[in-house]
Amino acid sequence: MTTFRIGSGAGYSGDRIDPAQELAERGGLDALVFECLAERTIALAQLRRLRDPGQGYDLLLEERMRAVLPACVRQGTTLLTNMGAANPLAAGQAVLQVARELGLARLRVAVVTGDDVLPWMLANDVPLLDGGQSVRSLDGRLVSANAYLGADALLPALSAGADVVITGRVADPALFLAPLMHHFGWQASDWQRMGQGILVGHLLECAAQVSGGYIADPGYFDVPDLAEVGFPLVEVESDGSAVITKLPGTGGRVDRLTSTAQLLYELEDPARYLQPDVVADFSAVRFQELGPDRVQIGGANGHARPARLKVTLGYRDGFIGEGQISYAGPGARARGELALGVLGRRLQRLGLGALEHRCELIGVNAMHGPKLGADREPYEVRVRLAVRCVTQAQAERVGQEVEALYLNGPAGGGGVTQSVREVIAAASALIPRDAVQTHCQILEFTK
Structure with a gap:
């Protein structure tokens, strides 16, 4: 052919x-x-x-x-x-x-x-491929379950x-x-x-x-x-x-x-x-x-x-609150590090310090940690604080704290952005092939 x-x-x-x-x-x-x-x-x-x-x-x-x-x-x-x-x-x-x-x-x-096998997943418990847990551990949080x-x-x-x-x-x-x-x-x-x-x-x-x-x-x-x-x-x-x-x-x-x-x-x-x-x-x-x-x-x-098909499960996993602010000119890095220190203290005061979070200077240590950027003195830095939160209200507070640096120091901050997004995490499992029934429906039109 x-x-x-x-x-x-x-x-x-x-x-x-x-x-x-x-x-x-x-x-x-x-x-x-x-x-x-x-x-x-x-x-x-x-x-x-x-x-x-x-x-x-x-x-x-x-x-x-x-x-x-x-x-x-x-x-x-x-x-x-x-x-x-x-x-x-x-x-x-x-x-x-x-x-x-x-x-x-x-x-x-x-x-x-x-491919949508969410009903089957809700009715059956199978192990997740990572973490040692099962689908039951996601009860109440499952959004989707789709077989490949x-x-x-x-x-x-x-x-x-x-x-x-x-x-x-x-x-x-x-x-x-x-x-x-x-x-x-x-x-x-x-x-x-x-x-x-x-x-x-x-x-x-x-x-x-x-x-x-x-x-x-x-x-x-x-x-x-x-x-x-x-x-x-x-x-x-x-x-x-x-x-x-x-x-x-x-x-x-x-x-x-x-x-x-x-x-x-x-x-x-x-x-x-x-x-x-x-x-x-x-x-x-x-x-x-x-x-x-x-x-x-x-x-x-x-x-x-x-013998089995892989399934990707999507589930709700909290929220990420994020805020960013920039500092430029002489001493930009020192002011950025001061801002990170202030934000760290504020997280503790608000009861968010135990949550998973990242405090970093984009362009200095955001990708590979502090060691590789230790000797650099950049002209400009951008502070980023991101916190994985349980509630949306907690996540909103993260960006608000970054914005508060405008008036509460350090000097010269600008360009604040804030964002909140719900986290949809993914997990994987295997199911029997006979749990999946496929269908083909034809839609058509002619003039």
Whole structure:
């Protein structure tokens, strides 16, 4: 069968839109994937859905669809995305509305659900993967529980001829593996091709990271024209062999170094990369540069898929109150350190001293502690106080104390900012595969 061209339209929920639009218009793609969910993203989306039942999907969904739908429909490019987040059905309906606004003649959207396993989690107690506790320890605080679906959950949508496939939580590489399985007819038990498909997905899932964004470091790893960096695409053959590249004329670089850096990203054991579809083995992966911005990728393998599925749980974990203030000129560091001392005393007086907190000078010791910045005398510093609080009122008090430095010293402070945010923490667990039931619903319209 013919070479299959698949591109990356996003590597996270707030990613740039214009590189994806360029891929849609000039990439000659068979499929374009928007991977937009991180561990906490779906819990935050669930909070939005609780406030408004019509929300809970990615905030940039409509804007992205307006940018790419016309070209994708015209060229027959299938769109796949996890921008459904906590509300895939509402996301699917929003995509149809965008298509109507754009004057498209027709559109078929497949909505894949089943990743939301919160009811099962509330009814069953399983161990958490870290910390030695179980799901019961989160009683009353759970916001979301979403299982990582595999490519098998997406295949019915592709078989139904969907132009757009909307999902919630799906393993990132599975979004890329599914259209490869569908196009080439790969069997789910063909572990070598499954492993190679996961390799393709892993290299593409973070978009511009493999185009140079992950390694850019002036003077050491120079990357041309990052402001116009091109998102990557991969040309895949039926045996799983592939070439990764980007559009001519776009910024960035695709070479052996950028590919290796992305291969190792978030990879604990290269020989056992656990995915819902396969335990991928990247230990023999090799990259060969074929020319400028063209890299042959191969050597992945795989073994039988895990017996259980991973679930990410989002839960309420208090609030973070933060305040910042700047000092500049002679003695800036000394005044900043005095401010930190004052704030430390104030925390004790307010009964917040025992809470987890950070007092630091940004530009001096905020990243690596006091030792590395001990000999520096900066012209300007920015004081930052952040406290993890139990209540919102406590968190609000943190920023107020920083602002009080305006009149209560030290001298010359300015540019105060305050913020309070609720903490949605993440935990992980494993559940039986039969606890997850997936569904595919088709939404469509024609003029």
